Amino acid sequence: MTDGDQNTSVSVAMVGSGGAGVMTSGNMMLEAATKAGLYGLMTRTVGPQIRGGEAAALLRLSGKPVHCVDDTFDILVAVDWKGAERFAGEVPLGADSLIITDPATGDIPEILTDSGARIVEVPIGELAASVEGGRANMVILGLVASLIGLDEEPINKIIAKKLGKKGDAAVKASREAVSAGYDAAGGITSPVTVSPSDDKKDRWLISGNQAAGFGALRGGIRFVAAYPITPATEVLEWMSPNLPKVGGTLVQAEDELASINMAIGASFGGRPSLTATSGPGLSLMMEGIGLAVSSETPVVIVNVMRGGPSTGVPTKSEQTDLNIAVYGLHGDAPHIVTAATSVEDCIFTTQWSVYLAEAMQTAAIVLSDQFMGQASSIIDPPANISFMAQRLVESEPDESYLRYAVTADGVSPMTLPGTPGGQYTADGLEHNPKGLPSTLMEDHRDQMDKRDRKVAEFNYGDHWADVEGDDGCELVILTWGSTTNAVREAIERLNGEGVSCKLVAMRLLSPAVPEQFDQTLMGAKRVLVVEQSHSGQFLKLLRANYNMPGEVKSYRRPGPLIVRPGEIVDTIKNWSVQ
Amino acid sequence: MNEIIQKKFKASDYKSKLKPVWCPGCGDYHVLLSITQALTKLQLKPENTAVISGIGCSSRIPAYTNSYGFHTIHGRGLAVATGVKVARPELTVIAAGGDGDGFSIGGNHFLHACRRNTDMTYIVMDNEVYGMTKGQPSPTTDPSWDSALSPGGTGLSPFHPLVIALASGANFIARTFSGDVKGTAKVIADAIEHPGFSFVQILSPCVTFRPDQKIWKEQVHEAMVSETDDPARAARRLMSDDGFNTGVLYRGSREAYRFSCGDEKGDMEEIQKQFEV
Structure with missing residues (x-):
């Protein structure tokens, strides 16, 4: 879409099935775009099949940072159309869009042609076959690169880098197939192009799941217990080889019950510990998380949300583990729930959460989602932040030492195994300050007060939310998680039309911080709450914990369809003032 | 034999002052005594031992020792113990619990702890x-044992922990009687x-609840044959024994779980280079 020079971005969908290689094409295009000084975001949509299902690489490239998907795609190109109807609804097109199809590979799903998009036929398969060892995914890479205005040179560099180890013949075949694609684009008018930038600053290419792992490592995590689950596995797979580089280790557990409890054990031993999972795994971990809260053992759980309930929609995104993350523990169990607001914020939020869990000796659940977790993003190198695991440890306990001493801030110094005279038994049973089991009303009350106080009265600073916009704004959009980016872009567009609006993207979802909230929303007359949840979990969390000023409206829907900026703009515009 | 060995720690040094919740005459008192005697025999520093349990009568044991302890949640003692050992390999880790905790709700962890072969000792106080x-x-209860929950008995074959431990890869398998x-x-020291x-x-x-067990x-009786390192032979013996055979019944030499905690001096700047394009 084109909104003046600065805001030009191009959105491309490359679809195919059965190992057609569209993800490879997408990744190569993203890297080539980085080399060309662009920013970009690639998300993916795949079916449930282990191999060979329908797949689409969804890219958006721009001269300025890109954090969300656009309203429509400018170019849709298909290696084939097998199974494409199953995600066609996630690839909205407009009348200005361009569909490139190889007539030999079948019919375009109606839902796509209904958009009125221009259709151009290109014999992609034949072009691939004309090159020895040529593949269709490389033809479409060249085709799309040419259409959007990317030079062939950075693409050739990436091919050499990625395929070099397969030998010269493979590199040559791919380059020739890409060239064939460039040539085929010659007669096609492109709906939009991007201008490669001269700004060749260092950029990072990172996914949200890698970013969460990196943030965890930077925050001091040195033990991970892992049980694979879509779409969180990449957090664990990234950490596995990287932990030993800084003195850490990863254990593959037999199930999520084991992984959370192994992490708790390792943390009891003194190592900052983490596990990562998604909804079904988080459900299984709840009893263990309660143990961490009761025994005051720090632990971090990165939960990459997918569609629920039950097995739900494992490969697609939704913001619906908020309830279980905040309310899933039995008993009164104060703990931390945070949420990353973008791919790159997965670094900050996870690192911050490690710091919070360790400082308060409790469990911190970090919410990410499939959209962010499995999206690759070109970002500016992130700032180094100072949040590190710093646990209050008693290294020379005397005879008066009490593991669960009732302190002013609720945090009690912890002894680590190996420390003479500091022996205690951590327990999920309610206990007295010494740590011995107790059913006394006074002990239960004092320990509950202490566990609540340390979390409720902690200084979270400004990090509880990303707040953007003027103080006097009467219109506020409240959101959280990956939806933040669509809201941010919607507000930019509204600002361009003279509508001022404040963004409040909440990073701290539990405990509540009513003072900061009230101050931030002071003067608001209309509040729009945006989330990707059928039942409005975020709206209910806000209603339960905060005074919502003015008129409140909810804009929400379930996954997997991503919330896009245009619909938020429309919602605001159509919101007639009462 | 003039060498005088100075015994630094006495059995009482391994015991806490907390009074157990157990019934008078419970076998677990003897197990606690045996654990403290084993630690005395090995002269391990109390602070370098971690006793980790699940939930149930016997799982109360950590707080009765003078070790670092973790009384976790039902069935998860082995998982927590694994985390402790991997995080702190220099510690002596003892996991403990009962038959319901270890073989029912914690059954999966039992299989995989045997398989993983992390260097720790798992004591199950089995009272069926x-x-x-x-x-x-x-x-492990007899199928005909009558109870309010399962009147007339469960009718289910009892779980055979030693056979399952062997099949799952456990390296050291023993049975003892708390009264001994x-x-x-x-x-335990072994x-x-x-x-x-x-x-x-x-x-x-x-x-x-099982006064009939007084006859145990x-x-x-002590095993009539010496211990074996041959899993096939051990399997035959364990399958056919009467459940009262005591002693070390299998001792293998499979390598313990290995893990590397790498180099603590590694720096993040080197790691972040992988994201640079």
């Missing part, structure tokens, strides 16, 4: 009953010293 919840059948404090202490995962089933009678002290 859920005692803390007042007498329900556990996986010295013999149990010796086996188990602690054995590298990898050591499993000790201790027949520990429940005087309250007459039924137990």
